[in-house]
Amino acid sequence: MGPMPVRKLTSLSLLAALSLAIYAAESAIPPLVPIPGIKLGLANIITLVVLKEYAPPEAFCVLSVRILLSGLLFGQAVSLLYSLAGGVLCLLSMSLACRLLDGHYLPLISILGAVFHNLGQILTALLLTAVPGVVAYLPFLILSGIVTGLFTGACARFTLRILRRLPSAPPSAPGEDGAGSARSGSEE
Amino acid sequence: MHRMKPYQRNALVLTCLLLLPALLSAVWIGAEYLSPKARSTESPPLTADVYRDGELIHTLPLSADEKPRTFTVNSGEGDYNEIWAGEGGIGVLSASCPDQLCVKQGIREDSLLPIVCLPNRLVIQIREESEVTPDIITY
Numbered sequence A: 001m002g003p004m005p006v007r008k009l010t011s012l013s014l015l016a017a018l019s020l021a022i023y024a025a026e027s028a029i030p031p032l033v034p035i036p037g038i039k040l041g042l043a044n045i046i047t048l049v050v051l052k053e054y055a056p057p058e059a060f061c062v063l064s065v066r067i068l069l070s071g072l073l074f075g076q077a078v079s080l081l082y083s084l085a086g087g088v089l090c091l092l093s094m095s096l097a098c099r100l101l102d103g104h105y106l107p108l109i110s111i112l113g114a115v116f117h118n119l120g121q122i123l124t125a126l127l128l129t130a131v132p133g134v135v136a137y138l139p140f141l142i143l144s145g146i147v148t149g150l151f152t153g154a155c156a157r158f159t160l161r162i163l164r165r166l167p168s169a170p171p172s173a174p175g176e177d178g179a180g181s182a183r184s185g186s187e188e
Numbered sequence B: 001m002h003r004m005k006p007y008q009r010n011a012l013v014l015t016c017l018l019l020l021p022a023l024l025s026a027v028w029i030g031a032e033y034l035s036p037k038a039r040s041t042e043s044p045p046l047t048a049d050v051y052r053d054g055e056l057i058h059t060l061p062l063s064a065d066e067k068p069r070t071f072t073v074n075s076g077e078g079d080y081n082e083i084w085a086g087e088g089g090i091g092v093l094s095a096s097c098p099d100q101l102c103v104k105q106g107i108r109e110d111s112l113l114p115i116v117c118l119p120n121r122l123v124i125q126i127r128e129e130s131e132v133t134p135d136i137i138t139y
Helices: A006-028 A044-053 A056-073 A077-100 A106-129 A132-165 A178-187 B006-034
Strands: B046-052 B055-061 B069-074 B080-086 B089-095 B115-117 B122-128
Touching: A006 A044, A006 A056, A044 A056, A044 A077, A044 A106, A044 A132, A056 A077, A077 A106, A077 B006, A106 A132, A106 B006, A132 B006, A132 B122, B055 B069, B089 B115, B089 B122
Parallel strands: none
Antiparallel strands: B046 B055, B046 B122, B069 B080, B080 B089, B115 B122
16 A cells, blocks of 8 residues: 555545544533433544545544544543444444445444444443443443434435535545435435 | 345345344333333342442442441542442442443432443442342343
8 A cells, every 4th residue: 555645644634633523522412311332423424424435444544543532632541442442343344334235325334333333332341340230231222323323324424415515525436426425315 | 126236135134134133122121121020119129239340349238227328439540439329229429430421320229220330340230139040141
């Protein structure tokens, strides 16, 4: 892999900064339900956008920059572990789903990512607390992942639609044209 | 009917794979919370186990003849959870964690969900004392 073109590097850096800002804004909102692990995961919108516009390696770069910086800026070592486990599982599942679905059905990809993110958090909690009782939270986290994943997936679709209208829009992935995204929008 | 494209077929498969755990979760939650046992007022005597880093550090009976008590669990580097335990319930009064989720979980009176403080790796699990066999085992 050669050096990254400046244009791409700048776009990805901007997106990473954006997702960090979204993450910070979201952590300022008090949790809606007193169940650990349930949150909207708005920063995942950016991960989805990068995954769709670029490829899994680029999404991994943006995600790891966001997680490491947010850990350094606002978090503790423990929350970094949770974010990392959730984030990596989320991205892996979304990359696989994105491939299987040819990049269509963004909310479905997002739901899958959210569910796997929550699965990663439960696994980390299981490892860190070593109390099997924490698995009792799993049904709540699966259902909440479906709801929040649907929401962030819809947000990502709108974000992509707006991004592609910008004159400096990121170059579309090969084999995909502007009409492709409009079509996938009406298909569901 | 025209033939499905591969990605459409995959979407169908993935949706079904997602629906399965979703349905199981919904059934699980429904069964746990709507069961007559969860609603019964005369519950067996409860005991709370307090774990830190997976280690059982306190076992507290929550029966009526126990006096309500407050104590603090320290988890190093100034991190703490102040726990209240009284008749039929236990909860975290204050904690050093940033999200305060353990405090917001309130006073728990049933064995359905443990109270967890992930930043301080603290878990409070209520169990029913009289039962020899647990009603559910989760792994």
